[in-house]
Amino acid sequence: MVTDEAPTEASGYVQPEIDVPALAALLDGEYAEIRELVRSNLKTYASILEEADELSLDAYRERVRELVVEMAATGQTGMGFPREYGGGGDVGASIAAFETLAFGDLSVLVKVGVQFGLFGGAILQLGTERHHDAYLPDLITGKLMGCFAMTETGHGSNVQALGTVARYDARSQEFVLTTPGEEARKDYIGNAARHGEVAVVFAQLEVDGTSEGVHAFVVPIRAGGEPAPGVRIEDDGRKMGLNGVDNGRLHFDGVRIPREALLNRFADVTPEGVYESPIDNPNRRFFTMLGTLVQGRVSVGGAAVNAAKVALTVATRYATRRRQFEPAPGEREQLLLDYGLHQRRLLPLIARTYALHFAQDVVRTRLHEVFSGIETDAQARRELEARAAGTKALTTWHATRTIQECREACGGAGYLSVNRFAALKSDSDIFTTFEGDNHVL
Ligand SMILES: Cc1cc2nc3c(=O)[nH]c(=O)nc-3n(C[C@H](O)[C@H](O)[C@H](O)COP(=O)(O)OP(=O)(O)OC[C@H]3O[C@@H](n4cnc5c(N)ncnc54)[C@H](O)[C@@H]3O)c2cc1C
Known part of the structure; x- marks a missing residue:
């Protein structure tokens, strides 16, 4: 991003005393390993962020398909499937991997969601052995798209x-x-x-x-x-x-x-x-079937938190470098983040993002327990469904609001595609609607 200067102590910017590795370890939680794999894959395929704006519709779709298949080969997209079919056998890790993918191009994220979460999830959860044998091995590798x-x-x-x-x-x-x-x-x-x-x-x-x-x-x-x-x-x-x-x-x-x-x-x-x-009871049967598909809702909710983090990272970095207006004649212009108004715009959103990150930890953990057979109580399953619906609505609305505020907080620079808000806004907007419209939830 174009800024007036990089932050240095000489420029008045004081590096806060934060133990970054400890904070990263806290945020990654028990799924640090899979999150690291996804982050390293995102680095390998980072060029998609620029290509997305330049490719034709057909070429962009093909590129996204290729990336999804290449990522599948690393194991990151198959964590939720049983090991005997080539999956990772870890439901919680599959959600963590999906969440982390939201730091990159969101078409890649959503195609992964469609292929492995929705299509694969329906075969796994609603089908029986004959369907698992027939479809899981090829869908996990992306050979069979569905x-x-x-x-x-x-x-x-x-x-x-x-x-x-x-x-x-x-x-x-x-x-x-x-x-x-x-x-x-x-x-x-x-x-x-x-x-x-x-x-x-x-x-x-x-x-x-x-x-x-x-x-x-x-x-x-x-x-x-x-x-x-x-x-x-x-x-x-x-x-x-x-x-x-x-x-x-x-x-x-x-x-x-x-x-x-x-x-x-x-x-x-x-x-x-x-x-x-x-x-x-036909009603119970229907809602039991739908209940097995709750992981899609949990996945989108987690992705929304991370899309908000991308926006906040860009906007906060900008605010620690960008200067506008001198406090008194002859003095240096002030950093944006030193303005109370700018702090009130960004800091509550950062705080809320942390809160929602940890709320997402809870819903992911509950999902893992219920779907791995660690928690077998029927009431726990119903509570999971309610929590997943509420968390998804809160996180996706939060993402939409945060991305807009961060775009404005970067002024004109926020409007340039290179600074990612154009894609973040347009790609994440629908999170409030799919996997259950927020108002309906
Ligand atoms: C990009 C994209 C990808 C998608 N991918 C898939 C996919 O792969 N597979 C798939 O099956 N579907 C997919 N969908 C569909 C998506 O899940 C639906 O659009 C979503 O469930 C909302 O349904 P609807 O569009 O019919 O909206 P509606 O249900 O018509 O809702 C319209 C508005 O009415 C309001 N509303 C509706 N009912 C009530 C009520 N009872 N009380 C008060 N307000 C109400 C809603 O809050 C909303 O604001 C996708 C959609 C999009 C846009």
């Missing part, structure tokens, strides 16, 4: 009211997937416009004329790079940000998938066409 196709044009927050239908045909032992109208087309789906070969599609299951509610199915959407038979794919086009992610729309025109494509951890359909579930 989508999490829940939202429709007509319904995003109220996913219980989705319109896509999966009707069981007992004669052929297949499900027939249909998009009944434009309102029911899948929309905003990450990896759909270019790279996804399969999608976990959420649809209303119909068995023998009875609707059994929303269930998830694995559906091939591309073969040899072209839409699979019966699948129509549209590109959502340019977005406010995150343009390195290929979001798109999916329509299904009577697409036939085998009975085994139902992700059947919580419910199944027998070959003869009998619906079976260990959870009798």
